Amino acid sequence: MSTPATAVDARGVGKVFESRSGTVTALQDVHLTVAAGEFVSLIGPSGCGKSTLLRLVADLEEPTSGELVVFGKPPRAAREAGDYGITFQQAGLLPWRTVSANVQLPLELHGVGRRARAMRAAELLALVGLAEFADAFPHQLSGGMQQRVAIARALAEQPSLLLMDEPFGALDEMTREHLQTELLRISASSGAAVLFVTHSIPEAVYLSDRVVVMSARPGRISGIVDVDLAAAADRTEGLREDAAFFAAVTAVREVLHGAPAPAVRGVDVR
Amino acid sequence: MTAALARRWLAPALVGVVGLALWQTLVVAADVKPYLLPSPTAIAEQLGQVRPLVWSATLATGANALVGMLAGSVTAILAALLAARSRSVDLLLSPTAAAVSVMPIVALAPALNTMFGTTSNTPRRLVVAVVVFAPVFVTTLRGLRQVQPVHRDLLRAYAATPRQAARTVTVPGAVPHVFSGLRVASATAVVAAVVAEYFGGLQNGLGSRITAAAANSAYARAWAFVLGAILLGLTFYVVTLALERVVTRRHGG
Numbered sequence A: 001m002s003t004p005a006t007a008v009d010a011r012g013v014g015k016v017f018e019s020r021s022g023t024v025t026a027l028q029d030v031h032l033t034v035a036a037g038e039f040v041s042l043i044g045p046s047g048c049g050k051s052t053l054l055r056l057v058a059d060l061e062e063p064t065s066g067e068l069v070v071f072g073k074p075p076r077a078a079r080e081a082g083d084y085g086i087t088f089q090q091a092g093l094l095p096w097r098t099v100s101a102n103v104q105l106p107l108e109l110h111g112v113g114r115r116a117r118a119m120r121a122a123e124l125l126a127l128v129g130l131a132e133f134a135d136a137f138p139h140q141l142s143g144g145m146q147q148r149v150a151i152a153r154a155l156a157e158q159p160s161l162l163l164m165d166e167p168f169g170a171l172d173e174m175t176r177e178h179l180q181t182e183l184l185r186i187s188a189s190s191g192a193a194v195l196f197v198t199h200s201i202p203e204a205v206y207l208s209d210r211v212v213v214m215s216a217r218p219g220r221i222s223g224i225v226d227v228d229l230a231a232a233a234d235r236t237e238g239l240r241e242d243a244a245f246f247a248a249v250t251a252v253r254e255v256l257h258g259a260p261a262p263a264v265r266g267v268d269v270r
Numbered sequence B: 001m002t003a004a005l006a007r008r009w010l011a012p013a014l015v016g017v018v019g020l021a022l023w024q025t026l027v028v029a030a031d032v033k034p035y036l037l038p039s040p041t042a043i044a045e046q047l048g049q050v051r052p053l054v055w056s057a058t059l060a061t062g063a064n065a066l067v068g069m070l071a072g073s074v075t076a077i078l079a080a081l082l083a084a085r086s087r088s089v090d091l092l093l094s095p096t097a098a099a100v101s102v103m104p105i106v107a108l109a110p111a112l113n114t115m116f117g118t119t120s121n122t123p124r125r126l127v128v129a130v131v132v133f134a135p136v137f138v139t140t141l142r143g144l145r146q147v148q149p150v151h152r153d154l155l156r157a158y159a160a161t162p163r164q165a166a167r168t169v170t171v172p173g174a175v176p177h178v179f180s181g182l183r184v185a186s187a188t189a190v191v192a193a194v195v196a197e198y199f200g201g202l203q204n205g206l207g208s209r210i211t212a213a214a215a216n217s218a219y220a221r222a223w224a225f226v227l228g229a230i231l232l233g234l235t236f237y238v239v240t241l242a243l244e245r246v247v248t249r250r251h252g253g
């Protein structure tokens, strides 16, 4: 199976919400491409439209202007083809299902047989380090463990694109850093492109090939920072103390806080 | 564990004992007439005499309450499933449920007696079913409507069909709501079964026995049957509660 080299292509995408209290321009003229296998983070102040952009790619909302292409198809076709896996700010597990049954949900919805499903779930739970919790119920798990289950669920169908909306937002710093490294390992081994929403600059830099910085009212892209650190699979905790890491963090911070910056800037401090 | 259990039962038991003692003292000291309020010892004495009768009457009324409750609940749950799927069914059923919930048993029971004859248990069971319908319908429908936005997104992201959405998310998510409706219904089911017997028909249940005893000025005996009704109501409630615990344990706290 050959997948197109471009996972996501947003061409002048805009989104206006109409409500009784007025209209909100959540996104305006967004141009962004995510290459297959690329890890791209979206960062920006609250309300700048990060979740909205992710939801447009996922076909959970429709753009009001511009065009969005996911693996050469309209988002709807990509969604129906099961091209992406998604995680939300809340883990969103079904409380009445075991951990394993939660992971199996996408497979079950798409008619995969019981045995194949159970085997895949076991594999994924081992991947996220929760093998011994397969038969537990979500309320018996910590928040971090629940997020890992949600990630396993998103990976169930080996999607070529992972959409993640602040998956580590509610976690403590230690769990968070641990899961970041795990996510790098997982995304590298799966070869999936990742579109990752976060509020944390270090998190965005540590994980990403590119960091997309957005600004609010109206939501638009104010700059894109290339992060040329080690290849994803080779990134380790030690990198967080690297000079190149700090340089990239500074670069993102400058764009975020409105320092005059070109639309695209590269940071290469190797 | 045992200490907690003891504390949990001790307080209500103590309140009961003190209450009974006060009741007894009051009746004896103030010389309250039996037709106003018989003393606990008089009731206990009567209960001893007519125990087999109280038991059989409790079973008869209990059977009516059980059959009526099952029929009413099943109908209500099916109706709620339909109403959740189709707006027009909802527009039809929700006002019906509201109307049914305010329908007085006093009007319903005699009408049903005429319809089905007085030698049948059916009118009483129907009264119970009608009384049970509204709370179960309303809470089940509310449960079916309350799908978390994140779960709705999840279903759409994975292109679930409406049938799949119902099976995997909507229906299981509504289960706790169904049980809160059933809990309310379980207590009213027994009350309805007892009251439905006040309007003639078979003389085998608690309601008929209470009226008959009262008509013969056997007030302590009437109260012995009332005690049966209370125990029956509590049994329904506790069994529903236990069932709820077992089924919704997985939902976590």
Ligand SMILES: Nc1ncnc2c1ncn2[C@@H]1O[C@H](COP(=O)(O)OP(=O)(O)OP(=O)(O)O)[C@@H](O)[C@H]1O
Pocket: A017, A018, A019, A024, A025, A026, A044, A045, A046, A047, A048, A049, A050, A051, A052, A053, A219
């Ligand atoms: N369904 C909706 N209806 C109306 N307005 C909406 C809706 N969804 C989002 N908005 C508005 O669009 C804007 C962008 O929202 P969005 O959730 O994308 O922000 P965000 O960048 O994800 O913020 P946060 O970091 O706080 O999650 C906000 O002003 C929000 O109020």
Ligand SMILES: [Mg+2]
Pocket: A050, A051, A052, A165
């Ligand atoms: Mg958001």
